Amino acid sequence: MLAVTSLSDIKSVGIVGGSLGGLFQAVALAELGLDVTVWERSSGRPDDRGAGIVLQPSVAWFLNMFCGVDTDQVSVPVTHRQFFARDGRSHHTLMRQQMISWGAIYKPLRDRFDSVRYRHGQPVDALTPRSDGVGVHVGGAVHPVDLAIIADGSASRHRGLVSPGSAPRYAGYVAYRGVIDEAELPEELSAVFRDRFSFYDGDRTQFLCYFIPGDFGTIEPGKRRMNWVWYVRADAAGLDRITTDRYGTAHGLSLPPGLIAPQVHTELLDRARRLLPQSVRELVKHTREPFAQAILDGRVSRMRRDRMLLTGDAAFVVRPHTAASAEKAAADAIALFTALQQIPSVDAALEAWERDRLAEGTALYRHGVGLGHRMGLNGLDATPVAGRAS
Template identity: 85%
Template sequence: MRERSVLAVTPVSDIKSAGVVGGSLGGLFQAVALAELGVDVTVWERSAGRPDDRGAGIVLQPSVAWFLSTFCGVDPDRISVPVTHRQFFSRDGRSHHTLMEQRMISWGAIYASLRDRLDSARYHDGQPVTAVTPRPGGVDVHVGDAVHRVDLAIIADGSASRHRGLVAPDGAPRYAGYVAYRGVIDETELPEGLSAVFRDRFSFYDGDRTQFLCYFIPGDFGATAPGSRRANWVWYVRADAAGLDRITTDRDGTAHGLSLPPGLIAPQVHAELLDRARTLLPEPLRLLVEHTRDPFAQAILDGRVSRMRKDRRLLTGDAAFVVRPHTAASAEKAAADAITLFTALQQLPSLEAALEAWERNRLAEGNALYRHGVGLGQRLGLNSPSSAAAAAGEATP
């Protein structure tokens, strides 16, 4: 446990206990913030074990940086990698640059900072929640044969949420018609000279209905010194429903649905990815793909809800709005969900007023990000005709 933050907080009398369904970033942001308010928080995570630190990169946005600094006592600059320019490649491998200072972080660095801040006794992995049922003045969270009575339940079990429909039956995400292939490479394993090509750069290549981007993220244990970082890349590729099923079916024939974890890509799918890279990508980006041992993939989804609370059950993070990665806002949105709830609970006179203000704020932000992501996909030519038509025809909740 780190030292407590310097926030001046007022305990929330209406909420003494909270249960968080899902222990990834969305759930951890909420758990850490509620614990800071003096709430007795318990987190239940379906998966067992601590995730590998070799996950995807994330653009460090203001709410995440503020949360890490204020609630976790972590200097975000120490666990992120700076970039000074954006680099745009043409098909022949030439590039031009524009000034754009940003910082890049890894999913694992954020996760570790949040887990280290939360008392380990509050976090229970390998324990799926089977039901979240309301009762007068609170919620019952069912885990195995046990029923845990809490004053507030936070549903934070991600884009494939099993409990979203309890609050918002209209919110199931829809496939947008393309996938993101991803890869992470230790800097020491890059071909000679390639590190210098991407140093201090957030690099992009926009092709015909495709986009590729890459940047450095921290290495093991948040290491950020040159030579100890990792190159992180993302490649957006169109795929119909049958293509998605093929991409996310692993080497043993097991279908994974909407994502494929590292190390499981089928040989034929991997060979086709390499062929596509040799045909379509500028040489520096092709080399990244060729030198990635374990590429992984995820379906790009659109999901939004018309409400984020029902009685004392709240949706947060990707269990509420699933926004496209082009927005660089998934972690930022989850952190802002937690910060806004923390602030509302402290400043407003009643629990009902706090939850109403929180929902109003987060619905507005979620809808804006949803529309922004769909618009970016359209400008890149990535939207499938069905996803574009469906998004255009929806009324704003």
């Protein structure tokens, strides 16, 4: 455990949200010897839905340094990028990357953090600034902390306390997603995508896919999962229709696996038959439970108000084309850990952290919007999402 002699006025930290953004911060700050408590509104360990993530340097470094994880053992390597034409032909370029799943990142972080200090099923009702820190209101009780970190994601309930008027906006398209056990794929189809990060860029649409770890993080060939994402334009009415489940319940910004309405599923399969090359079309066909999420744009003008900080998607919501959501959250935590270690004044450390992370978040935000524009995905809608379910 590292001693923090210069930070005697910060001893306790409260973190609002216990997903990746909150856990990166919790693990790093606990390593500094601080008393960290996480309040997570959902109950139990979440289902990772098998979602795939491109493993980026900050995430890999964090897992190795703070959790002792050899990321080569929990990620699937690819050697090439593969680009499909509409007629099914493809070409390749050499590009080595590693692919990981959301769960393979979450599990070591969650296992590393003291389970007694992780309060699941306890939503934070309010945060109130105090002369000596922040009051965290949970279930009628007020917990005083020296530093509060807001890490409750893109639909943050507390973002406005730090950066008013910064609710994300719907970008005008959705990402359909699917995960398939490798064993369920015909061998000839599986071979098409092996060791490849594959893309199809069509008219105002994009499809991409790659293998990720399977159950229990296995990366053994034959036991992995195929992860695919398909970006499709949809106006606000279309988004509402896509994210209303088979029972008529509206989910707002996302649709969990297993709940897609039969008519929406039929239309997805028909769209795949009409628009996608055969190989990637087969992946959609073999997916039992496709799910969906709205693509959002979110940026803040500040990430700090006194002793309250924004981190991860509660600060900047960047488009998934950047492959940077988890990377950004890990970098936020690494930067705060470093600033608190190296800068004797707490206020100076927090100011330096905010300056660095605002610049990085703004650059990523602009990069993602630019990528969406180049693919012709922007422009159908651009509406605030405050008040929608997440």
